[in-house]
Amino acid sequence: MEKINEILTLDSNAKIIYPKKGEILQRENELNSKIFYVKKGLLRSFTIDEKGKEHIFIFASAGWLIADIESQEFNQPTELFIDCLEKSEVVVLDRANFMLSNLTEIQLKQNAHLLARRTAVLQRRVIMLMSASAKERYNRFLESYPELPNRVPQRMIASYLGITPQALSTIRRKMVRKN
Amino acid sequence: MEKINEILTLDSNAKIIYPKKGEILQRENELNSKIFYVKKGLLRSFTIDEKGKEHIFIFASAGWLIADIESQEFNQPTELFIDCLEKSEVVVLDRANFMLSNLTEIQLKQNAHLLARRTAVLQRRVIMLMSASAKERYNRFLESYPELPNRVPQRMIASYLGITPQALSTIRRKMVRKN
DNA sequence: TCACATTGTTAATCTAGATGAATGCATAGA
DNA sequence: TCTATGCATTCATCTAGATTAACAATGTGA
Structure with a gap:
């Protein structure tokens, strides 16, 4: 580059x-x-x-x-x-x-x-x-752009993934619970 | 080209x-x-x-x-x-x-x-x-590639649009009815 | 400092499209 | 020719994610 x-x-x-x-x-x-x-x-x-x-x-x-x-x-x-x-x-x-x-x-x-x-x-x-499901897309996003979640609000990540902020919030909640 | x-x-x-x-x-x-x-x-x-x-x-x-x-x-x-x-x-x-x-x-x-x-x-x-919804994507597809529907089976068009053949069939039925 | 906007979360409800199964039709291959 | 396989359609059901709304927490700007 x-x-x-x-x-x-x-x-x-x-x-x-x-x-x-x-x-x-x-x-x-x-x-x-x-x-x-x-x-x-x-x-x-x-x-x-x-x-x-x-x-x-x-x-x-x-x-x-x-x-x-x-x-x-x-x-x-x-x-x-x-x-x-x-x-x-x-x-x-x-x-x-x-x-x-x-x-x-x-x-x-x-x-x-x-x-x-x-x-x-x-x-x-x-x-x-x-x-891929919304959850899979989110996980792939985290792998590909690990630094972005600290720099942009979640509603923008949701927008990038093609889902609503509410749906992303729910996905995150479920991921936390499983760990 | x-x-x-x-x-x-x-x-x-x-x-x-x-x-x-x-x-x-x-x-x-x-x-x-x-x-x-x-x-x-x-x-x-x-x-x-x-x-x-x-x-x-x-x-x-x-x-x-x-x-x-x-x-x-x-x-x-x-x-x-x-x-x-x-x-x-x-x-x-x-x-x-x-x-x-x-x-x-x-x-x-x-x-x-x-x-x-x-x-x-x-x-x-x-x-x-x-x-765009599946219906909108299908209409755009028809505009962009008007000759393809005659050359490829519908299940492949559905696959290209990211939906099931059943969903495409339903969309087509509704479009015909409206005309 | 106080109003006000923005963000994230939760919960109730709704819907586009998936899934699974049955049916009729057409085409292909022995 | 008969049989089998693939294709499109329809219908009943299910579900991921949208929508709407309410609320707390955090920022922001006069």
């Missing part, structure tokens, strides 16, 4: 921002083409459905990219909000530059790996959503 | 196969690094969970790639089966070659776009699984 820095330093259009907790970096329906690389802190992306309910798509802590790849790839307005959960340090890249600037071959390959890694995470997520 | 052909013709290790309906191209737990590009026909990838239940991850008709990106990116044995639903024509690529062969810059960028497009599809899939 270090090679990204080469890309960043080469991209003269890259800017660094220091968003505060609660700051919104990208809104739904913006025609946006930004990619955010988190150097420090924590961001998240999420949608809001017709009933006004929030669905967290992904958390991005230090070293991760966050962006609305779907709308960017198909040149449509953003579906995802992106906001800041902790005081952060974030590199803002332009999609066009990220994909098309004069990067070296090595950097392009790195780029491909970053995208492949993101895809891999999503692949696992889809399989989990289809085949 | 045509530029892929440039990549294919350059990759001297690429082979063409002609699998028949029902033929399995990749099994779970194989340490495999193949990427399949479908020229004609129809493939699918799927997992089988602990209860023996099938979960279809993706359908790939002409012009699409299919591969277990997750296990490849993390160098682990395959989680996904890949098999053939219709007599097909398929280009078999080696992951190593696909990522690291001496492709031109343009081809590498094309490559990045193919991956980004895959990621975009998965992004939409995750959001749908989290926020």
Whole structure:
């Protein structure tokens, strides 16, 4: 994940921002083409459905990219909000530059790996959503992101898992009782 | 989607196969690094969970790639089966070659776009699984892949949507009644 | 400091979709 | 041709998780 820095330093259009907790970096329906690389802190992306309910798509802590790849790839307005959960340090890249600037071959390959890694995470997520119970998904979440439960409120973890805060609370209670 | 052909013709290790309906191209737990590009026909990838239940991850008709990106990116044995639903024509690529062969810059960028497009599809899939009812997911599926219902049995569509064949049958009945 | 919002918990009720089983139909294979 | 296997449908039942609501504990801001 270090090679990204080469890309960043080469991209003269890259800017660094220091968003505060609660700051919104990208809104739904913006025609946006930004990619955010988190150097420090924590961001998240999420949608809001017709009933006004929030669905967290992904958390991005230090070293991760966050962006609305779907709308960017198909040149449509953003579906995802992106906001800041902790005081952060974030590199803002332009999609066009990220994909098309004069990067070296090595950097392009790195780029491909970053995208492949993101895809891999999503692949696992889809399989989990289809085949695992809420309890299993929660346990997998704890294994995969052991530090996040200390940093984000439970209602957001519930939202990430695709369940209500009440359901998560019940799952946790049952897990405690069994130990 | 045509530029892929440039990549294919350059990759001297690429082979063409002609699998028949029902033929399995990749099994779970194989340490495999193949990427399949479908020229004609129809493939699918799927997992089988602990209860023996099938979960279809993706359908790939002409012009699409299919591969277990997750296990490849993390160098682990395959989680996904890949098999053939219709007599097909398929280009078999080696992951190593696909990522690291001496492709031109343009081809590498094309490559990045193919991956980004895959990621975009998965992004939409995750959001749908989290926020939409089975009925809504079915309608979206019909919009996105209008030709597939004629080519694959309903139980597979149900599996793709993450519901049982019975539930899909009920949804369809209700939709017919309303028209 | 006091009002007020946000978070997590519990409990009662409701519902989308799962499960299990039976039936009719079509296709395939000996 | 007959038999068997897979597919779609329907129905009765069950259950994981949603919904609604009430309440305590903690933060937050004027």
